Amino acid sequence: MDEEGAARREPVTVAARTGRPVLTPSFGEYPVYTTGSYSVLSSDTLRVAVFEDALRSLAPGAAVLDLGAGGELLWARRAAELGAARSVAVEVMPEAVRQGRATLDALARRAPDVARRVRLVSALSTRVTLPEPADVCVAEVVGSFAGAEGIAAVIADARTRLLKPGAVIVPDRVCSRLAAVETRTVLGGVDAHFDEAARENVHRIFAAVGHPFDVRLRVQSPVAELATTSGVVEVYDLNRDTPDRLVADQDRAVRLLVRREGVIDALMGWLVLRALRGGPELDVLRDPTSWGAVLFPFPSGPVRVKAGDILSVRARTRISDNGVHPDYRFDIALESDSRLTGLGTIRAEHHGKHIGGSPLHQALLA
Structure with missing residues (x-):
């Protein structure tokens, strides 16, 4: 033991x-997610609370990167609502991207100031480029067996190309x-x-x-x-x-x-x-x-x-x-x-x- x-x-x-x-x-671990799959995650109150508590202290004034954002753009949107200067949502699944655009449209009508600080990018995170690196990265690509969805490779790439030195990753461990x-x-x-x-x-x-x-x-x-x-x-x-x-x-x-x-x-x-x-x-x-x-x-x-x-x-x-x-x-x-x-x-x-x-x-x- x-x-x-x-x-x-x-x-x-x-x-x-x-x-x-x-x-x-x-x-x-596979590209078979549906919008229903993402809604199960976003309706998980404990899961959401754990990530939101972390963002509450990290988001204000920061540039936030949300990897695997899903159709609800949950953490990019929530980061902007919590005061992020800007947030980028990265999503590659076509159905989720379509829903993400609809989410942004609805947000623009309801809270235009928040929507202006949220950008949706349709790409694999390992292929996306950003105009400037981010301060905070939310990566909910965590499997039921921790590394199964590739979080190690995703974060290693983000650390090299997409994040500032000393940027904070959520989750921490x-x-x-x-x-x-x-x-x-x-x-x-x-x-x-x-x-x-x-x-x-x-x-x-x-x-x-x-x-x-x-x-x-x-x-x-x-x-x-x-x-x-x-x-x-x-x-x-x-x-x-x-x-x-x-x-x-x-x-x-x-x-x-x-x-x-x-x-x-x-x-x-x-x-x-x-x-x-x-x-x-x-x-x-x-x-x-x-x-x-x-x-x-x-x-x-x-x-x-x-x-x-x-x-x-x-x-x-x-x-x-x-x-x-x-x-x-x-x-x-x-x-x-x-x-x-x-x-x-x-x-x-x-x-x-x-x-x-x-x-x-x-x-x-x-």
Whole structure:
């Protein structure tokens, strides 16, 4: 168990349920967002409050850059309302851009002074240019597994080209925690399945990538008892790490202590986010937000464990060949009664061709 995990007071059960557990593909990493997807994020009161509290102290008089603004231009607009001298909203999804233009038109009628300080740019953030660098950058390109949406590469590029030296990034720090679980328990005692909406998103991801593969599995509102302690396996200190460190590969080893006898068949990862240095942390397993948890099923299927066993996990993060989104790999082994048994390697690639790597994926993608 890592030092942070040992010192941390961990929940035995997940308390932050906002509804029944729902299994879906993790789609924030892919260009399949709809305006409905963005509205779910903007209606997440806790998520909005965390970012808005940070902006309230940073926006007045500043030049603000909002990366991945969505159709509501939420943070570019809110920054201007909070007194930003100017704000630039960057968005690449065509549907969101169309909605963003309508949002600006409506804002111009309602608050022309605010609208004059907001500019919408239709482009990838890594290809946009600004007339002058920004003081503050809001980057809500944070996945349910922290780095999955490419925030490291996005911020490294912004630091190099789009921001002033010493510019402040919101969020300040994101990390991913990992524990072992039983999938059926995570899903509230029902068998894993995709509903019609989830199946549609799977096909949209396959169409965007160009081929089927083992999609990452996301659980909204998990009702899980963590079978083990947890450990940190991915960290991005966005205001401290230099651009070269942000895109660097990460290797972390954690030892997870089994709490009680039972069955485990997956690792579950979740986001812990701090919007502003010195501020409170948002923990997805404690705080009810639109972020979910991510399941990484064991390649060998269920494993019986007892209290005191140790699950050893070597977690490796590598930037994929698109230069933005990471691939993840977890080598897992069980230490029980002084014997070490390898349980295989979990591969969670952004757009790899690996398919059927676990019994759960075989069943879901049949």
